[in-house]
Amino acid sequence: MAKIKAFKALRPKNTLVEKVAALPYDVMNYEEAKEMVKGNPYSFLHIDRAEIDLEENINPYDPKVYEQAKNNLNNFIDKKIFIREDKSSIYIYRQIMNGKIQTGIVCCTAIDDYINGIIKKHEFTREDKEKDRINHVDTCNANTGPIFLTYKKNIGISNIVELETKKSPIYNFNTEDKITHIIWIIEDEKVIEKLINLFEDVDSLYIADGHHRAEAAVKVGINRRKENKNYKDEEFNYFLSVLYPDEELKIFDxxxxxxxxxxxxxxxxxxxxxxxxxxxxxxxxxxxxxxxxxxxxxxxxxxxxxxxxxxxxxxxxxxxxxxxxxxxxxxxxxxxxxxxxxxxxxxxxxxxxxxxxxxxxxxxxxxxxxxxxxxPTTIEELMKIADEGKVMPPKSTWFEPKIRSGIFIHTLD
Missing domain, CATH: 3.30.1760 (Conserved hypothetical protein from pyrococcus furiosus pfu- 392566-001, domain 2)
Incomplete structure (x- = not known):
């Protein structure tokens, strides 16, 4: 059974979301990131790739980079670029690319599900990349990029998504790559409870993309448990995720x-x-x-x-x-x-x-x-490999469209 949780998100105010939302930090190099933020002080890359705001040739793993990320995040909050929800919510995130639609549920998932193998992986991670995201999450005190998860389609979950997406969205914008992003908020506690209960019937969640972010989030959570011996259900026990039904995803070559x-x-x-x-x-x-x-x-x-x-x-x-x-x-x-x-x-x-x-x-x-x-590798192959506890060779999957970072932030306290 998979455990999901609503959370009080930090998210951009409506007039700025299009400028804030950015591609994941790991799909571009320093030069590309630097070019992407030209003329856009609101880009989330100022937080996810904070080295672009420091001296050239700085080591991207330098402690200064993580401090700059934290300062930039706090600056975005102080300037009301980000707002915080008053109550814990779950979101629906739809992307449309070339007419193809994929619709996911934005929530928090449990580090214990990762530890216990309910959240399954299919790749090895590299220690240097793990340490980078650990330092980033720990210093910013937040999950700044969601983990891309998939699950075997569940008709009950699909029915709720269908009903909720008939309502007015909180965001509806297009990005420079011609992808449409539409987001709805679920605040009704009864609907949230239904979703939580439905995911308890889901046997497994599968990491599609974001293995390093997931591993880092879990290790930060474990470290904070050591610092808080009497921990219970604090936010550091969870990490930010977007959950998509398997039938809607497309893996590219x-x-x-x-x-x-x-x-x-x-x-x-x-x-x-x-x-x-x-x-x-x-x-x-x-x-x-x-x-x-x-x-x-x-x-x-x-x-x-x-x-x-x-x-x-x-x-x-x-x-x-x-x-x-x-x-x-x-x-x-x-x-x-x-x-x-x-x-x-x-x-x-x-x-x-x-x-x-x-x-x-x-x-x-x-x-x-x-x-x-x-x-291209198929979703079925990915799931079977994860179910068998095996790993894929490196660079086996490429998912599109990419989940944009900066639309939702999950703070750890």
Missing amino acids: YNRVVKDLNGLNLDQFLNLVSKDFEIEKLVDNESFKPNERHTFGMYLENSWYKLKAKKGTFNNKDVVESLDVSILQNNLLSPILGISDPRKDSRIDFVGGIRGLSALIKRVNEDMKIAFSMY
């Missing part, structure tokens, strides 16, 4: 680009690839986006190829080994191109499918040698 052929020439490389993949060179240099599992596009020396994994190259009964990202990694990237650890190898980079195949061609023309277009 997460493509790969590599700097070189590991010392091989074209013929040598293709000969090695042909041992585990059927290779078809495409006519008229037509771009190839895979439309079925176990097929891959490959762009090399101004030509596109279609690759198809041969039988026997993977264990189809193993949910992790049969992922396309695993097949490519285990049969090509590692043995042929020498990329044994894609988390750490600087020769490989990853490009979200939302950018299109043109982004792969651009990277190969600029700073890479070869690109691979992927068939």
Whole structure:
């Protein structure tokens, strides 16, 4: 049974929400973040990426960065850019991208559910990124970015969402990426209680995106429990989340680009690839986006190829080994191109499918040698892996649209 909780949110006043709402801190680099805030003193990136307000070349993990984030947050509160709810509420957050709708429930979830495995993960986390978010949450005394969770669709929850979204929203705005964001507030205690009870019948919640934020929030909560031996139901026992039904989510492909052929020439490389993949060179240099599992596009020396994994190259009964990202990694990237650890190898980079195949061609023309277009991982695969307590290879999923940060903040006291 999953536990959710209403909370007294800090949120932007209506006239500023469009300027405050920002993409998650980890989908851009320093230069991109700096560019995004030009002419916009209200952007939440001043809190989520506070190094943009400090001297150039400062270490993003410097304590000054977290203090600046705290100061900026307090400044937003003092200037009434953020308002605090008078009563604990739950919210409904709808995003519309290219006509596709996904609607989630904004609430707090319990760190005990994470500890006990009711909130399930599918990725390893990196210690340096964990420490960054731990310091950020602890110093700001708040969850500033929601965890993106999914659950198997529940008709009772869907019925409440349908009824509540017939009411007038508190926010309705468009962002620069042409995505519509609509938010409703649920203040009725009886409706909130119904939602809480319905989620008690949900066996598992799954992290779709935000593993580092989740791990950090839990560790901050555990540390505060140590400092408060007689803790009960304080806010630090919960973290900010958005919960979406699985049927509404779309995972995009997460493509790969590599700097070189590991010392091989074209013929040598293709000969090695042909041992585990059927290779078809495409006519008229037509771009190839895979439309079925176990097929891959490959762009090399101004030509596109279609690759198809041969039988026997993977264990189809193993949910992790049969992922396309695993097949490519285990049969090509590692043995042929020498990329044994894609988390750490600087020769490989990853490009979200939302950018299109043109982004792969651009990277190969600029700073890479070869690109691979992927068939996207499915929500069903993600859930099965999490249910089995396994983890996906790095960069297996890319979700769109991204949940905007700064629309809701959950303070820890």
